[in-house]
Amino acid sequence: MRRRFTAARVARLATVRPDGRPHVVPVCFAVDGDRVVSVVDDKPKRSAELARLTNVRAQPAVSLLVDEYDDDWTRLWWVRIDGTGVVVDGGADHAQAVALLATKYAQYAHYRDDRPSAAVLAVTIERWSGWSFG
Amino acid sequence: MRRRFTAARVARLATVRPDGRPHVVPVCFAVDGDRVVSVVDDKPKRSAELARLTNVRAQPAVSLLVDEYDDDWTRLWWVRIDGTGVVVDGGADHAQAVALLATKYAQYAHYRDDRPSAAVLAVTIERWSGWSFG
Numbered sequence: 001m002r003r004r005f006t007a008a009r010v011a012r013l014a015t016v017r018p019d020g021r022p023h024v025v026p027v028c029f030a031v032d033g034d035r036v037v038s039v040v041d042d043k044p045k046r047s048a049e050l051a052r053l054t055n056v057r058a059q060p061a062v063s064l065l066v067d068e069y070d071d072d073w074t075r076l077w078w079v080r081i082d083g084t085g086v087v088v089d090g091g092a093d094h095a096q097a098v099a100l101l102a103t104k105y106a107q108y109a110h111y112r113d114d115r116p117s118a119a120v121l122a123v124t125i126e127r128w129s130g131w132s133f134g
Numbered sequence: 135m136r137r138r139f140t141a142a143r144v145a146r147l148a149t150v151r152p153d154g155r156p157h158v159v160p161v162c163f164a165v166d167g168d169r170v171v172s173v174v175d176d177k178p179k180r181s182a183e184l185a186r187l188t189n190v191r192a193q194p195a196v197s198l199l200v201d202e203y204d205d206d207w208t209r210l211w212w213v214r215i216d217g218t219g220v221v222v223d224g225g226a227d228h229a230q231a232v233a234l235l236a237t238k239y240a241q242y243a244h245y246r247d248d249r250p251s252a253a254v255l256a257v258t259i260e261r262w263s264g265w266s267f268g
Contacts, residue, residue: 009203009205010201010203012146012148012158012199012201014146014148014156014157014158014197015156016150016154016155016156020150020154020193020195021150021193021195021197021216022148022149022150022156022157022158022195022196022197023148023156023197024146024148024156024158024197024198024199024214025199025212025214026199026201026203026210026212059154059155061154061155061156062156063148063155063156063157063158064158065146065158065159065160067144067146067160069143069144069160071143073241076160078159078160080158080159082155107207
């Protein structure tokens with residue numbers, strides 16, 4: 001499960017809104033030991049990004065899903081992480097997360113120099129779940 | 135947004151657990167007017183399937199995400215539906231949902247005859263959200 005999850009290029013982050021409704025967005029991410037990190041980047045989707053941070057600040061329980069779809073359903077699988085999220089605005093944790101993301105995604109390389117003010121969401125992994133057809 | 139969502143083969147369904155934590159699973163689905171329908175099939179993932187139904191019965195607010203990932207980030211997009219879910223155990227609504235799913239997915243064709251006891255989750259669409267890079 002860990003191998004499949006770590007190798008994936010995109011996960012879906014589910015959080016709970018302050019009013020108790022669910023929220024879900026795709027995220028680029030990296031696995032760093034017992035944590036999953038992602039960063040709020042600067043592309044024009046700011047309101048959606050802020051929603052997830054607002055949500056995590058109020059309800060830190062989050063769920064992250066990686067799945068593979070194929071019309072051959074014998075190939076289906078998914079892996080989910082349940083954990084606790086925290087918003088990291090700076091410091092060594094922030095720098096380490098950004099460096100790891102820049103290693104996985106070339107698109108984040110400019111963050112190495114720019115020291116973005118963009119927040120990092122760090123999720124401590126508490127539970128792995130998974131399913132595959134076979 | 136509707137076209138992209140409807141054509142997708144898989145969506146991610148986010149619900150909220152009775153204890154207030156989020157839950158997310160991939161689902162096969164079909165759009166039927168102002169509703170999104172999916173069915174709990176008979177593959178060996180029963181406990182995960184039941185979790186989503188338990189969640190919706192307690193908190194009917196759900197969120198469904200379709201997204202496309204590409205390492206060329208100018209191609210990224212996602213579409214999300216927020217809505218209200220209901221579990222349909224039988225009747226005309228159930229039959230119509232199963233027929234629609236069997237049209238979209240050949241793997242569900244046997245459901246036409248088998249009249250599965252599998253529950254249908256029907257989500258009434260309340261809000262469309264979307265983002266694309268461009």
